[in-house]
Amino acid sequence: MPEILTVTDLKKVYGKGGSLTRALDGVSLSLEAGEFVGVMGPSGSGKTTLLNCVSTIDRPSAGSIVIDGRELTRLKGKELAKFRRERLGFIFQDCNLLDTLTTYENIALSLSIIRAPAQKIDRRVREMAEFLGITDCLNKYPYQMSGGQQQRCAAARAMVTHPALVLADEPTGALDSKSSQMLLDRLDALNRDLGTTILMVTHDAFTASCCRRVVFLRDGKLFLELHRGKDSRKAFFQKIIQVVTEMGGGMADVL
Amino acid sequence: MFSRLALRNVRRSFRDYGVYLLTLTFGVGLFYTFNSLDGQGALVYLTNVGNPIVEAITMLMDIFSVFVAVVLACLILYANRFLLRRRKRELGTYLLLGLSQGQVSRLLFLETGLIGLISLAAGLALGVAASFGMSALTLSMFEIDVSAMLAINFSPRAAGKTVIYFGVIFLLVMALSGVQVSKSRLIDLIHGERKNEVLKPRPLGVAVFQFVLGVACLAAAYAILLYFGMALAIAILPLCIVMLSLGTVGTLLIFRSLSGFVMKFVQGHPGLYFKNLNVFTLRQWISKVHTTYMAQTVVCILLLLAIGITASSLGLNSTLSAMTDQEAPFDITIQNRSADDSGAVDFTAVLENGGFDTGSLLSGEVDFCVYYNDTALTGVEDVSGILALSDLNTLLALQGKAPIALSPGEHKLLDAWGDGLVTGSLGIYTAVVEDAAARQLEVRRQYWSANYTGDSARTEEQILQLIRPLQLENQLRVESRLSIYADMVGNKILALFLGLYLGFTFLLAAAAVLALQQLSQAADNTGRYAILRRLGAEERQVKKSATQQVALAFLLPLALALVHSVVGMKAANDIIFTVGKVDSTTSSMITAGVILVVYGGYFLATSLACRRMAKNA
Numbered sequence: 001m002p003e004i005l006t007v008t009d010l011k012k013v014y015g016k017g018g019s020l021t022r023a024l025d026g027v028s029l030s031l032e033a034g035e036f037v038g039v040m041g042p043s044g045s046g047k048t049t050l051l052n053c054v055s056t057i058d059r060p061s062a063g064s065i066v067i068d069g070r071e072l073t074r075l076k077g078k079e080l081a082k083f084r085r086e087r088l089g090f091i092f093q094d095c096n097l098l099d100t101l102t103t104y105e106n107i108a109l110s111l112s113i114i115r116a117p118a119q120k121i122d123r124r125v126r127e128m129a130e131f132l133g134i135t136d137c138l139n140k141y142p143y144q145m146s147g148g149q150q151q152r153c154a155a156a157r158a159m160v161t162h163p164a165l166v167l168a169d170e171p172t173g174a175l176d177s178k179s180s181q182m183l184l185d186r187l188d189a190l191n192r193d194l195g196t197t198i199l200m201v202t203h204d205a206f207t208a209s210c211c212r213r214v215v216f217l218r219d220g221k222l223f224l225e226l227h228r229g230k231d232s233r234k235a236f237f238q239k240i241i242q243v244v245t246e247m248g249g250g251m252a253d254v255l
Numbered sequence: 256m257f258s259r260l261a262l263r264n265v266r267r268s269f270r271d272y273g274v275y276l277l278t279l280t281f282g283v284g285l286f287y288t289f290n291s292l293d294g295q296g297a298l299v300y301l302t303n304v305g306n307p308i309v310e311a312i313t314m315l316m317d318i319f320s321v322f323v324a325v326v327l328a329c330l331i332l333y334a335n336r337f338l339l340r341r342r343k344r345e346l347g348t349y350l351l352l353g354l355s356q357g358q359v360s361r362l363l364f365l366e367t368g369l370i371g372l373i374s375l376a377a378g379l380a381l382g383v384a385a386s387f388g389m390s391a392l393t394l395s396m397f398e399i400d401v402s403a404m405l406a407i408n409f410s411p412r413a414a415g416k417t418v419i420y421f422g423v424i425f426l427l428v429m430a431l432s433g434v435q436v437s438k439s440r441l442i443d444l445i446h447g448e449r450k451n452e453v454l455k456p457r458p459l460g461v462a463v464f465q466f467v468l469g470v471a472c473l474a475a476a477y478a479i480l481l482y483f484g485m486a487l488a489i490a491i492l493p494l495c496i497v498m499l500s501l502g503t504v505g506t507l508l509i510f511r512s513l514s515g516f517v518m519k520f521v522q523g524h525p526g527l528y529f530k531n532l533n534v535f536t537l538r539q540w541i542s543k544v545h546t547t548y549m550a551q552t553v554v555c556i557l558l559l560l561a562i563g564i565t566a567s568s569l570g571l572n573s574t575l576s577a578m579t580d581q582e583a584p585f586d587i588t589i590q591n592r593s594a595d596d597s598g599a600v601d602f603t604a605v606l607e608n609g610g611f612d613t614g615s616l617l618s619g620e621v622d623f624c625v626y627y628n629d630t631a632l633t634g635v636e637d638v639s640g641i642l643a644l645s646d647l648n649t650l651l652a653l654q655g656k657a658p659i660a661l662s663p664g665e666h667k668l669l670d671a672w673g674d675g676l677v678t679g680s681l682g683i684y685t686a687v688v689e690d691a692a693a694r695q696l697e698v699r700r701q702y703w704s705a706n707y708t709g710d711s712a713r714t715e716e717q718i719l720q721l722i723r724p725l726q727l728e729n730q731l732r733v734e735s736r737l738s739i740y741a742d743m744v745g746n747k748i749l750a751l752f753l754g755l756y757l758g759f760t761f762l763l764a765a766a767a768v769l770a771l772q773q774l775s776q777a778a779d780n781t782g783r784y785a786i787l788r789r790l791g792a793e794e795r796q797v798k799k800s801a802t803q804q805v806a807l808a809f810l811l812p813l814a815l816a817l818v819h820s821v822v823g824m825k826a827a828n829d830i831i832f833t834v835g836k837v838d839s840t841t842s843s844m845i846t847a848g849v850i851l852v853v854y855g856g857y858f859l860a861t862s863l864a865c866r867r868m869a870k871n872a
Contacts, residue, residue, distance in 0.1 A: 057789075078793065085791020096786045098535065100542040105534045112534060113792050118525040157790075 003066075004165055004197045005031040005054065010063035012049050012220075023049040024060070025220035031165070031199060036191040038208040039201045040240070041217035042247065047201045048169065050217065054199065055167050056084050068164040085114050089158030089166040093173035096154060097142040103129070103153045104138040110157050128160045131194075132186050148179025152186060159190060168200040172207045184210045205244055209237035216243055223247065257358070261365035265373070273860055274774060275334050276374055278767040281853075282327045283378020283421055285763065288385040289316055289323075289756045291413035295386060297393035297748055301741065308745030315753060320420075323760045328424045330764050335367070335428045337771045339435055341778060350441050360433035367432065371425035375418060382417070383409055389755075393748055459522075462515020469508030476502035477822050485826035506555055506815060510548040513811070514541045532792060532800045535783075539804055543776060550772055551812050557765035558816035558850075563823055565758035565849060581675055583736035584654050585619070585704040586711060587718065588678040593730040594624060594701035600729060602703040602722075609721035616714050617705040619653050625683055626696035633688050633696075635666045640683035640700070642669070643693035650676050661689055677704050679734030711737060762850060766857035769812070773805050777865040780804075784869045794870070801869040805862040813854065 012024040024046045031037055041047050052058035054065060056072055065072040068087055075083055090096075097106050107125045116124070129135045132152045137145050145153070151171060158166050168187070172180035188210055190196045200211065208214050210233065216223040224243055228236045292298055293313055301309050339346075349359050387407050479498045480488050489495050518537050521527045528534060591600055603613050603620060613620070623646040628638050635641070648658035661667060667687045669676070683700065707714040715735055725731060784797050 081791055081793055088791075090789060096789070098538075098783055098786055100538040100783070101534065105538065108529060109532070109534055110790050112529045112531065113787075113790055113796075116529075118529040121525065121529050 002033050003030050004033045004035075004068055005029070005199065006064075006066040007050075007054065008064045008066075010050070010053060010065065011061050012046075012053060012058070013061045022220050024053070024063075026063070027217070027220070027222055029215060029222065031197055033197055034191070034195040036188070036198045036210075036212045037200070038211035038214040039199065039217060040203060040205075040208050040214055040244070041223070042203070044219075045217040046220040047203075047217055049220075051167055051169055051199070051201050054165075055088060055090065056080050085110075086161070087164045089161060089163035091151070091154050091158050091166065091168040091171045093170040097150055097157075099142050102139055102141055103134060103145070106142070106153060107157050107160050110161055114161055116161075124160055125156075128156045131190070132156045133182075146179065147175050148182055151175060151179070151183050155183065155186065155190075159194070159196060164197065166196055166198045168198060170202055170204075171200065172202070172204060180207065205237060205240045208240055209233050214240060216247065218247060257362055257365060261362055261369060264362075264366050265369045273864060274767065274770045274857065275338060276370065276377075277857070277860060278330065278334060278763065278770075279370070279374035280378045280381060281763050282331070283375055283417060284381035284385055285756075285759055286320065286323065286327070286420065287379055287382030287413050287417045288389055289752065290320055290416050291382070291386050291408070291410035292316060292389075292752065294408045294410040294413070295390040295393065297390065297744075300394075301745055301748070306741045306745050308742070308749060312745070312749050312752065315749065316756070319753065319756055320416075323756065324420045324424070326760055326764055328427065330767055331424055331428060332431065334767065334771055335432060336435075337775055339363075339432055341775065343439075346436060346439075347441060356437045360436050363432045363436060364429045367425055367429045371421065371428075375421060378421075379414055379417065382413075383407065386410075393751065459515045459519040462512040463519055465508050465512035466516040469505045469512060472501045472505030472508065474505075476505060480822060480826050485823075488826070502819070503552070503556070506819075507548065507552045509815065510551045510555070510811070511544060514544045532787065532796050535787065536800045536803050539780070539783075539800075540807055547772060547808065550768060551808070554765040554769055555812040555816045555819075557761045558812055558854075559819045559823070561758045561762040561765065562816060562820040562850065563827075564754045564761070566820070566824060567754070567827055582680075583678045583734075583739045584650075584675060585621075585678045585736070586706045587715060587733065587735045588702060588704040589722065590679070590682065590732040590734070591701035591703070591729055592732060593728075595627070595697065595699050597729055599624065599698065599701045600703075600725060605725065606718065606721055611717055611721055613705075616707065616709055616717075618708050620703070620705045621649060621653065622701070622703045623649070624698045625681060625685060625700045625702070626693055627699045628686070629696055633666065633686070633692050634664060635686045635688065638668065638684050638686040640681065640685035641693050641696055642681075642685050642687045643690045644687055645690050647676075647687050659687075661687070663689060663691075665689075677702050677734075678736060678739065679732075758849075759853070762853050765812070766854050769808055770857045770861040773808050773861050774864055774868075776804075777801065777868045781868055781871070797869055798866050801865045802862050805858070805865050809854070809858045809861070813850075 007027060007029040010024050010027045011022070014021040014023055027046070027050060029050075039047050039050065049058065053060045054067070054072075056075070060073065063073075067083075070083065070087075072080075072083070097103075098109070101109065104125060107128060108121050111121045111124060126135070126138075129138055132155055134149055134152050134156065137149050137153065142150050142153070151174075155171070158168075171187070172183060175183065184207060187198060187200075191198055200207075202208050209228075212228050214226045214228075216225070226236075226239055226243065231239070293302075293309075298309055298312065346359055349362070350356065354362075390408070476498050479494065479501070483491075483494060487494070488498055514537070518541060521533065521537060589602060594600075599622075602622065606613050623643070625640040625642055628635060628641050630636055633641055644659075644661055651658055659667065665688075669681070669685045669687065681700075681702070715737060719733065722731065722733070780801070784801070787797050787800075788794075
């Protein structure tokens with residue numbers, strides 16, 4: 001499998017002079033095409049900073065990020081915006097749908113932005129909506145839908161452009177357990193059926209347990225990697241919980 | 256500490272709330288300009304020649320200033336309420352930090368005072384400059400050279416009045432913001448940013464129906480106006496009410512439904528629908544329609560008033576100007592109204608005897624009489640005066656017009672009171688008959704007319720002085736081009752001033768309301784722009800969408816108001832045409848220029864501010 005994302009010795013330093021904060025302190029990570037990887041870690045471990053750097057929202061202080069063969073740290077301004085809209089897809093905790101647009105239009109807008117040919121937009125929007133089970137909601141506004149439907153709409157918007165990499169930041173953070181389960185189920189299906197590569201940040205062990213691989217960060221460094229392998233989801237969940245407890249314990253020792 | 260915080264807040268206001276300061280400054284400038292009229296060249300000239308219109312102008316300006324002050328006060332209060340709403344969060348933070356409500360009120364008090372002082376100073380400076388421009392404009396309407404009177408002039412009286420009026424308005428603003436702070440609860444202030452705007456899905460089919468209905472209403476209103484003409488359509492009350500309500504309802508419906516109508520159209524064209532951020536821009540427009548269509552209708556009507564008043568006051572000016580020449584063919588005409596009783600007076604001899612050299616100072620002297628009508632002799636009924644044909648032809652020849660001929664027994668009725676034959680008018684309903692018949696009649700009135708060759712003002716003064724003793728035995732009436740002209744100029748200036756004053760006020764109000772509304776919406780939109788940017792939309796596209804939204808809000812009311820006023824002016828011109836000729840191209844051009852500057856200034860300031868907000872999102 002070719003590598004979609006390669007992060008090498010990534011560093012991000014905030015502040016100046018004596019009061020430096022090392023949010024990322026030499027993280028290396030690589031994702032193959034079609035992988036579904038979770039990133040976990042306690043608050044302040046650098047999860048969000050990592051995601052921001054990969055999503056080109058923030059610039060790293062040192063190190064390199066290669067996505068789909070392009071070195072991100074060398075891209076500038078317009079090129080960066082072009083790369084972001086064509087190769088990346090985003091799902092956020094607060095699903096960030098435009099409240100004045102219908103579901104259909106929200107999904108179509110991201111195709112408009114990449115200047116997809118107008119006659120193909122309708123078919124692609126309907127296919128993606130079908131896949132995520134929101135066909136009934138296409139003519140509804142975000143405030144007329146449940147949180148889970150909104151989040152699936154956001155997922156459809158992120159996937160419809162067929163990005164090389166989908167970045168999800170706590171996608172289930174604001175959902176109840178049933179809606180979370182439904183969303184995760186769909187993300188899993190997207191990953192398996194369409195081969196979409198997904199990098200998901202979460203602090204919820206249950207959410208992480210649906211990934212194929214989970215990476216743990218602590219104090220800006222890679223702490224541990226868990227592969228699901230042939231484990232059942234339940235067994236994988238138990239392993240993750242164990243690591244989380246260990247990490248918490250480790251913190252207690254330091255204190 | 257408070258004054259420093261207030262100063263800092265005001266400095267920030269300069270950047271964020273330029274429109275508020277712009278409105279205050281324009282308002283102060285406008286008010287000063289029209290209250291300092293008495294010191295301006297044109298009115299100084301009119302006062303010098305003793306024209307009674309000066310008092311009327313000053314009085315009317317005083318009355319309308321109260322009205323304008325009320326409009327401006329409402330505008331400033333509205334703007335201030337908007338500012339406070341935007342700052343809820345900040346005020347909440349002050350309270351959270353432990354400041355008492357009294358202290359926060361005091362802070363707002365200081366801020367308003369500071370902004371008031373700044374805008375008063377800037378507005379007065381603008382007013383002095385603008386009144387110089389007004390002076391130049393009004394003086395240019397005099398056909399005699401009075402440019403020596405053009406000077407920069409500062410009127411302490413007007414400045415004092417402006418300070419008092421706006422001082423009261425600012426005190427009102429201060430008091431109301433204090434009340435608003437003391438009434439609001441902390442929880443509401445802290446969550447002030449959250450808005451509970453309910454978006455209701457509205458079927459686009461309804462919008463299409465409303466749009467067609469709106470267009471039909473407007474068409475009916477236009478038809479009434481053009482078919483019956485302006486005079487009838489306004490004079491007949493039921494017709495007037497039907498026309499105005501149809502026009503208003505039509506405008507309202509169009510603003511309410513246009514966005515939905517366009518959306519329905521665009522949805523049928525995927526090439527347009529899915530192009531750039533069109534979907535977003537259109538949906539933004541639709542979502543705001545239900546909060547803005549009322550305001551847009553009001554703005555459209557205010558713009559119509561502004562355009563109509565300014566254009567017709569300028570147009571009327573040209574008409575009055577043409578009337579002066581028509582009414583005063585001679586520099587002077589003296590009517591001897593007691594010629595039937597005491598006989599004709601030899602004015603030339605009277606002047607010569609008084610040492611006045613008629614030969615060198617006067618030209619084109621004409622002396623003739625109008626006779627009593629005797630139906631038995633003339634065969635003309637229902638007229639009270641008769642003019643001899645040769646006298647009429649002499650008058651016509653002096654005006655460079657072709658003489659007329661009458662066969663024996665034929666007669667010709669003169670227009671109305673014999674307008675345009677002598678300065679003033681004959682004042683008698685008159686017919687012209689052949690000399691042979693006319694000379695047999697009894698003399699009724701004598702008319703002596705002449706033109707000046709030298710300095711008109713001095714010549715006229717000399718003549719009036721020499722004529723005065725005759726007034727004892729004769730009933731004399733003197734009409735001169737100079738006096739008619741002074742009257743005309745007075746009327747001209749009155750029409751122009753009132754028109755410009757009200758026109759500007761309405762324009763200012765309309766533009767400011769729109770600008771504030773757009774700014775408040777742009778602030779709500781920042782979150783949406785951030786999402787667009789995350790989706791990878793280019794900076795250029797986001798800014799373009801922001802500008803398009805402002806342009807839609809500003810240009811739609813203007814476009815509809817222009818259509819209304821073109822129809823209205825066409826109807827109005829038919830009236831003005833009966834009085835004189837209208838130079839409507841020039842006045843329309845000047846109107847367009849004025850509107851472009853004020854309205855365009857607001858449009859520019861607003862779209863720049865909205866683009867900046869979109870950028871910082």
